[in-house]
Amino acid sequence: MRKVVVLGATKGIGRAVARQLAARGDALFLLGRDPTDLAASARDLEIRAARAEGSVGTAPCDLERPDDFGAALDSAGVVLGGFDTVVVTAGLFATQDRLEAEPKLARRLLTADFANTVVFCEEARRHLLARGGGTLCVFTSVAGERGRKPVVLYGAAKAGLTHYLEGLDHKFHDKGLRVICVKPGFVKTGMTAGLPTPPFAGEPEGVARDVVRAIDRGTPVVYTPGIWRLIMMVIRMLPRFVMRKIGF
Amino acid sequence: MLGRKGETLAGWGRAPVVPGHEVRSEDLARIADGRPLSRGLGRSYGDSSLPAASDREVVSTVLADRILSFDADSGLLRAEAGLSLDEIYRLFLPRGWFVPVTPGTKFVTLGGMVAADVHGKNHHKSGCFGAHVLDIKVRVADGRTVRCSPMIEPDLFRATIGGMGLTGHILEVAFKMVRVPSPWIWQESERMPNIEAFIAALKGASADWPMTAGWIDCLSSGAKMGRGILFKGRWATPEEAPKHAPRPKRRFSIPFDFPQFVLGPLSIRAFNFLFYWKHLRQVQRRIVHPESTFYPLDMLWHWNRMYGRRGLTQHQCVLPNEAGAGAARRFLEVLTARGGASFLCVIKDCGPEGVGMLSFPRPGISIALDIAVRKDTPALIDALNECVVKEGGRIYLAKDAFTRAEHFRAMEPRLEEFQRVRRIWDPNRKLRSAQSVRLFGDPP
Numbered sequence: 201m202r203k204v205v206v207l208g209a210t211k212g213i214g215r216a217v218a219r220q221l222a223a224r225g226d227a228l229f230l231l232g233r234d235p236t237d238l239a240a241s242a243r244d245l246e247i248r249a250a251r252a253e254g255s256v257g258t259a260p261c262d263l264e265r266p267d268d269f270g271a272a273l274d275s276a277g278v279v280l281g282g283f284d285t286v287v288v289t290a291g292l293f294a295t296q297d298r299l300e301a302e303p304k305l306a307r308r309l310l311t312a313d314f315a316n317t318v319v320f321c322e323e324a325r326r327h328l329l330a331r332g333g334g335t336l337c338v339f340t341s342v343a344g345e346r347g348r349k350p351v352v353l354y355g356a357a358k359a360g361l362t363h364y365l366e367g368l369d370h371k372f373h374d375k376g377l378r379v380i381c382v383k384p385g386f387v388k389t390g391m392t393a394g395l396p397t398p399p400f401a402g403e404p405e406g407v408a409r410d411v412v413r414a415i416d417r418g419t420p421v422v423y424t425p426g427i428w429r430l431i432m433m434v435i436r437m438l439p440r441f442v443m444r445k446i447g448f
Numbered sequence: 449m450l451g452r453k454g455e456t457l458a459g460w461g462r463a464p465v466v467p468g469h470e471v472r473s474e475d476l477a478r479i480a481d482g483r484p485l486s487r488g489l490g491r492s493y494g495d496s497s498l499p500a501a502s503d504r505e506v507v508s509t510v511l512a513d514r515i516l517s518f519d520a521d522s523g524l525l526r527a528e529a530g531l532s533l534d535e536i537y538r539l540f541l542p543r544g545w546f547v548p549v550t551p552g553t554k555f556v557t558l559g560g561m562v563a564a565d566v567h568g569k570n571h572h573k574s575g576c577f578g579a580h581v582l583d584i585k586v587r588v589a590d591g592r593t594v595r596c597s598p599m600i601e602p603d604l605f606r607a608t609i610g611g612m613g614l615t616g617h618i619l620e621v622a623f624k625m626v627r628v629p630s631p632w633i634w635q636e637s638e639r640m641p642n643i644e645a646f647i648a649a650l651k652g653a654s655a656d657w658p659m660t661a662g663w664i665d666c667l668s669s670g671a672k673m674g675r676g677i678l679f680k681g682r683w684a685t686p687e688e689a690p691k692h693a694p695r696p697k698r699r700f701s702i703p704f705d706f707p708q709f710v711l712g713p714l715s716i717r718a719f720n721f722l723f724y725w726k727h728l729r730q731v732q733r734r735i736v737h738p739e740s741t742f743y744p745l746d747m748l749w750h751w752n753r754m755y756g757r758r759g760l761t762q763h764q765c766v767l768p769n770e771a772g773a774g775a776a777r778r779f780l781e782v783l784t785a786r787g788g789a790s791f792l793c794v795i796k797d798c799g800p801e802g803v804g805m806l807s808f809p810r811p812g813i814s815i816a817l818d819i820a821v822r823k824d825t826p827a828l829i830d831a832l833n834e835c836v837v838k839e840g841g842r843i844y845l846a847k848d849a850f851t852r853a854e855h856f857r858a859m860e861p862r863l864e865e866f867q868r869v870r871r872i873w874d875p876n877r878k879l880r881s882a883q884s885v886r887l888f889g890d891p892p
Contacts, residue, residue, distance in 0.1 A: 215474070243515070244516070247518045248515060248539055250543065393473055
C-alpha cells in the first residue's frame with residue numbers, strides 16, 4: 201500500500217488517478233486550491249472506496265502560492281504518517297492566442313507551470329529523500345517535446361519542467377528517488393474543453409491507468425495514450441522548414 | 449459562440465446529425481452559463497440532447513461525476529449530474545445496493561435519468577426514477593442555482609423530472625437507493641403465442657413479479673401476431689444465488705458501420721425466428737447475470753453501428769388501458785402492413801403516472817420498436833403516431849427524432865402546463881434543444 205499525496209486531484213486526470221489509487225487501497229492526501237472542492241473530492245473518494253468519512257485528508261495548496269508548499273506537504277506527512285509517493289497533475293493552461301493577448305496571464309502560467317512546480321517538486325523531493333526515497337510523478341506534456349506554433353509558451357514551460365525532472369532522475373536515482381515524467385497527449389478533460397478534439401484523443405480513465413502502472417514500475421517517461429510516443433517521434437524528426445509551414 | 453468546423457453531434461440513433469460540439473468541465477455551474485442545454489452520455493436516440501439550429505455548444509456533464517454523500521442506513525445518495533449508472537452499478541451492487549429504477553442501458557448519467565424520467569422492467573411496481581428522487585439542484589436560465597423537491601419549488605421539481613433538460617441545467621441529484629438481497633436475478637421466461645395472450649400474461653404477472661418485460665416478433669401476423677417471449681424476474685435470494693459475485697460481462701465491439709443489407713428484411717426475419725424458437729421449452733426458470741437482465745445490449749459496444757450510416761430511430765409509445773385490449777393488435781397491424789421493419793420490439797405494461805409533468809409512462813402497454821432509418825421512415829413514424837393519437841396514447845421523447853409537432857400536441861394535453869412552468873423560469877427561452885424546437889414550438 202502506498203501513501204500518496206496528490207496535487208490536482210479535484211479535476212481531470214488527477215481525479216481519475218486518485219480514484220484508481222483509492223480503489224486499490226492506497227492512502228491518499230489531497231492538495232488543491234479550493235477547500236470546498238477538496239472536501240467534495242475527498243468525500244467522493246471515501247464513498248467510492250467504502251472508507252470511513254474523514255479518512256482522506258486535504259489541505260489547501262495553490263501552485264501560485266509557493267510559500268505555502270512546505271506547510272501543505274508537512275500536514276500531509278503528519279496525517280499520513282509519512283508518504284512515499286507524490287503525484288503532481290495541477291497546472292495552468294491557456295491557448296497560445298490568449299497568452300499572446302494577455303501578457304499577465306502568460307507570466308502567471310510560466311511561473312506556475314515551470315518555476316513554482318519545480319519549487320513544489322524540490323519540497324516534495326526533500327520529504328521523500330528524508331525517509332529514504334519514494335516516487336515523484338509529475339505531469340508535463342507532449343507540448344514540451346518541441347517548439348510548436350500552438351503551444352509556444354505553454355510548451356516552453358513544460359519543456360523546462362521535463363528537463364528538470366530528467367536531471368532529478370539522474371541525480372537522485374541512486375538515493376531511491378523514482379522520478380516519473382508523464383507526457384499526456386490530448387486528453388478530453390476540462391483543461392482542453394475549448395479546443396477542437398484531434399484524432400487519438402484520450403479519456404482521463406485510460407491515462408490514469410497508464411500513470412498508475414508507471415508509478416508501480418518506476419517508468420521514468422510515460423507517453424499516454426501510448427500512440428503519442430509515435431506521433432511525437434515523427435514531430436521531433438520533422439525539419440524546421442516543415443514545422444514553419446504546418447500548424448501543428 | 450461559433451461552431452467549430454466539421455464537428456457534429458448526434459444521439460444514440462445517429463439520426464439526425466447536427467453541427468455542434470460538447471463543452472466539458474468538472475464545474476457544471478460555470479460552463480452552463482449562457483449555454484442552452486446539458487447532455488450526458490448521449491444515449492437518447494433522437495435529438496433530445498442536440499443543440500437547436502442556431503446553437504453550437506452543449507454542456508457535457510460527464511466530468512462532473514462526484515458522489516457527494518451516501519447514507520448506508522437509508523440508501524440516500526447525492527451526486528453530481530454526470531455520475532454514470534455504470535459507476536453506480538460497479539461500486540454499489542457488490543455492496544448490496546442498487547438504483548430503484550434502471551433503464552435498458554447503464555451508459556446513462558444521473559442527470560439524464562432525471563431529465564428523461566427513465567423507467568424500467570419494474571415500472572408497474574416502482575414507477576419511474578423520478579419517484580425516488582428527493583431533490584435536485586438546477587441551474588435555471590437566469591443563472592441562479594435552485595434546489596427543488598416535492599416541497600420546495602414543487603412545480604420546477606415536477607417539470608424538471610422528465611423535462612428533457614428544458615427547465616435548467618441539472619447539477620446535482622439526491623435519490624434513494626434500494627437494498628437487494630443478492631446481485632443475481634431469478635428469471636422465468638415463457639413463450640407467448642400471440643399478442644392477446646401476451647398482454648394477459650403481462651398483466652397477470654405484474655402482481656407477483658417485480659420485473660416484467662417481453663420481446664415480440666413483429667413480423668408475425670394473423671393468429672400468431674405478437675408472439676414472443678415474456679420475461680419475469682426478481683432479485684435472487686442469498687440461498688438461490690451463486691456464491692460468487694457476477695463477473696463483469698465481456699464486451700464485444702462493433703468495429704464499423706454495417707452495410708444496409710445486414711439489417712434487411714431477411715436478417716430481421718431470421719433473427720426473430722431464431723429468438724423465438726431458441727426458447728424451446730414453454731417455460732424456463734434460471735438464475736441470470738444482472739447485466740444480462742438489465743443491459744443485454746451493453747455487451748455490444750457501438751451496437752448502433754449495426755444500423756449503418758443512416759442510423760436508427762426508436763419509436764416507443766404507451767397505449768392506455770382505456771383504449772382496450774385490442775389497441776396493441778391495432779398498433780402492430782399498422783406496423784406489419786408496412787412490412788414490420790423492426791429488428792427489436794419490446795413490450796411492457798406500465799403502472800400509474802409519476803410525478804414528472806411530462807414523464808412518458810401511464811397505465812397501459814408500452815411498445816418500443818427499433819427501426820433502421822430509410823427513406824420511408826418519416827412516413828412509418830407518421831402512420832404509427834396516427835394510431836397512437838387515435839388510441840389516446842403518447843410517445844417517449846428520449847427516443848424520438850421524427851414525430852411531427854401536430855401529432856405530439858395531440859398526444860400531450862400536459863404540454864400547456866409544462867410550458868407555463870417554463871415561462872416562469874425561462875421567459876426568454878434561453879434553454880432549448882433541437883427537439884424542443886421541433887416539438888414544443890421553441891424559436892429555432
